[in-house]
Amino acid sequence: MSQKLNLGWLGAVAVAVTLSAGAQEKPADFTTQVPLSVTGDGPWYRLELPLAVQLSARQTDLSDVRVFNAAGDVQAYALAREAAKTDDNRTLTDVKWFPLYDAAGATGQAPSVRVQSNTNGTLVEVQPSSQLEAGEEELRGWLLDASAIKAPLRQLILDWTSERDGFQRFTIEASEDLQHWQSWGEGQVARLTFADERVEQHEIGLPGQSARYLRLLWSTPQSAPTLTSAQLVSVSPRSLPLPLVWSQPLAGSTGKAGEYTWQLPMDLSVERVQVELSQPNSLAPVTLWGRRDNSLPWQTLSSGLLYRLTQNGQDVVQNELQLPGQTVQQLKLTVDERGGGLGAEAPTVKFAVRATHLVFLARGPGPYTLALGNSTMKAANLPLSTLIPDYSAAKLATLGRAMVDGGAVVTPAVSTAPAASGIHWKKFGLWSVLLLSVLFLAAMAFSLLRKPSAKT
Structure with missing residues (x-):
């Protein structure tokens, strides 16, 4: 019993520390704001982040994601993400x-x-x-x-x-x-x-x-x-992995014959790619390559046969490649043109990544707002077991649901940077905490020095 109480107390302390650390953050510090609607019982709500919204983040690990209430107060939250898949299980x-x-x-x-x-x-x-x-x-x-x-x-x-x-x-x-x-x-x-x-x-x-x-x-x-x-x-x-979420069609470019490239919006752990096959009776052995930026060499991600063929009056289509989940920002497809190729123009592609779930603890008045887009923010998410003291996979499924209000439409913030002020309140607050810590340590040292030494 005492262990459970201790865990609950530690969880409350962690939530309080997180809220204190983000107390100076405001929605205007972020380039994108998305209104949320909630259903079901709180105080915890689970949101599956649409890929279009995730791509508004400025940091690949989503360190710049926050949830605010109607008063502009930051909410404690946790992220359920999945690393590149392995074959261990x-x-x-x-x-x-x-x-x-x-x-x-x-x-x-x-x-x-x-x-x-x-x-x-x-x-x-x-x-x-x-x-x-x-x-x-x-x-x-x-x-x-x-x-x-x-x-x-x-x-x-x-x-x-x-x-x-x-x-x-x-x-x-x-x-x-x-x-x-x-x-x-x-x-x-x-x-x-x-x-x-x-x-x-x-x-x-x-x-x-x-x-x-x-x-x-x-x-x-x-x-x-x-x-x-x-x-x-x-x-x-x-x-069991989280479901895949697919992007909108992405336009590419072509260099030499049979070679196409695409630039992703950010570094992503891509697990599947769909290539548009607009022409019937297309047959193309392909190799897909990836890398994070222009300074790195291309690495082979997948290979296979893409086709769209008509048989018995029906289209037989294989336009998908499975990838190992490696983090990339650039893709290149090379095509064996003995099959006729894929045309002079680069086909559009869709890419899939694993879904990301965000769980937040609702505090204060709604409605709530999801904010993203700040390259300088530090991560503030908690482990799920800390945010929800009696957390379990079964309990996660019973949480209230939060959804992006109005689909995946994002609303740019009015200001992308905090307003200039003569007083730097964040720095002032940090220096105050440091000063109080020093005073506390000095008081402890003075108290210990005043204690009479033990008699021998």
Whole structure:
């Protein structure tokens, strides 16, 4: 009990110190002010910072972010950010797969099956629910047994054999009981030969949820391949990443043929890039490079095959590259023009970074204002466990919500710098604190000197 009280007392002291340190800061010290609206119960509110608002900051680590109340008082806050992702908490598991057969030419519903499993849910056998004559059966897809994986699923990796190269498209569904299925979107893999090189795409992203079984159903059953390997990547629930947030389209420039560059608004830990493919039937093997500024050499971030092809009257598109989350401010794309290139003008790109959540402790009258944009401000954010003494991930989800009022529209402050004054109040306050500290230490020393020495 006393330990909890001590933690609460220390948290209150930390909040008080933070508020005192920011007492002289005012909204006019920042180049951008954004009105906030709040819903739910306080006094803590959680805000997912829109990327357009984050880009108004002058410091990459968001040290210049503050929240003010209607009286202009700074609020205590914490930031939930995610560093560049690592593979430390990722687990790769080989899973069993079972074919799903149906009558040739059957359309509509998924094939009905009869399954046999052991006591822990592991599948032993999967058979069509009705007897199919030889030659009438058709492979519709595959059933994957993920019952041994208890963690959220982030990625599916397939390998297959097929009579011809090309694209393989299928729907992905998840279930806990093999009776009720939830859509997890669509997947696409590819195996192509380009300029005497083999280009393959094996990975499919999953939504980061748990499931005991996955069902893959091919869009065109006659082209469904024979699987030779199925693997699932799972992550610890504690390390499940924050969602990605995407930028608006960013224009680029071109130098020599097949080379395009883009300048990001600031240093960012980019995890994905989407390249606009405006022309149908585009095919481009590419390499993406990055660096922080002109004085540094380019470093390879990713490579792959981008395409927009028409098959059976539908566009098949792969325009996204996955990056390692390295901090960059400049991007360069080099294109193998044997595929026709991407045109003389640089395509626009969108980039994605992990979301940033801000939690603040509402004090004083609303409405509240988010302020950003000051290159000289020092960081003032607290750890979440200090801002919220009984903090837990479950409690975080129950906090009130704060939102940027009016979308992601930002309002420039009236003044970008504090008004000049004959008295420098910040310096005066700091010198006062230092002087009081010196006087306090002198009083302690004088008190100790006056104590009678211990008798021997």
